Amino acid sequence: MLKTGILNPAINSLLSRVRHTNTLVIADRGFPFWPQIETIDISLIDDVPRVLDVLHAIRANFVVGRAFMAEEFRQKNFPATVDSFLGALQGVEVSYEPHVEFKRRVSQAIGLIRTGDTLQYSNIILESA
Template identity: 70%
Template sequence: MIKTGILNPAIASLLRRVRHTNTLVISDRGFPCWPMIETVDISLVDDVPTVLQVLSAIRANFQVGHAWMAQEFLENNDAPTTAAFADALSGVAVHHEPHVEFKRRVPYAIGLIRTGDTTQYANMILESS
């Protein structure tokens, strides 16, 4: 029995299939469905879990080289929220781009983890290094 780390078998399996330069999406609750990529939906209720909670859980065993987020995230959230995301992505090259451009990257991801996060534009694409 696993004692530590990712307990969810679908997420553990998904993470093990992300290789060098592959991408993984962590999305908020309102992100559109992408039927062409594997989605692990762990949303329970509003803000359970959050994108930052999932990011924190996977960073211990997932090396992130680059991350993409929507430019609209910076425009629609307050300073404490944007600072929390910046802290959680410390050491990672983060690129902000228009949400339309961000969504064009999604179909190339190995998979998507959907959370219950209500933070506006909290979605991120993580590239494994």
């Protein structure tokens, strides 16, 4: 029985299948569904859990080479919110692109973890190193 780290078996399985340069999406509650990729829905209620919660949890055992976010994230959120994401991604190159372009990357991901986050454009694509 797992006692520490990620306890969710579906997320553990998904993370185990991500290889070098594969991508993983962590999304907010309203993010569209892509039938061609595995989606693990861990939303419970508004803002539980948040994208940042999942990001912090997986960073311990997931080597992130690059991250992608929507430009709109920086435009629609307070600087402190943007800084909290950059802090969680310390040492990782973060590329911002229009949300339409961001969504084009999703279909190539190994999987998507849907959270209960209500923060606008808080979706993130992580590329493994």
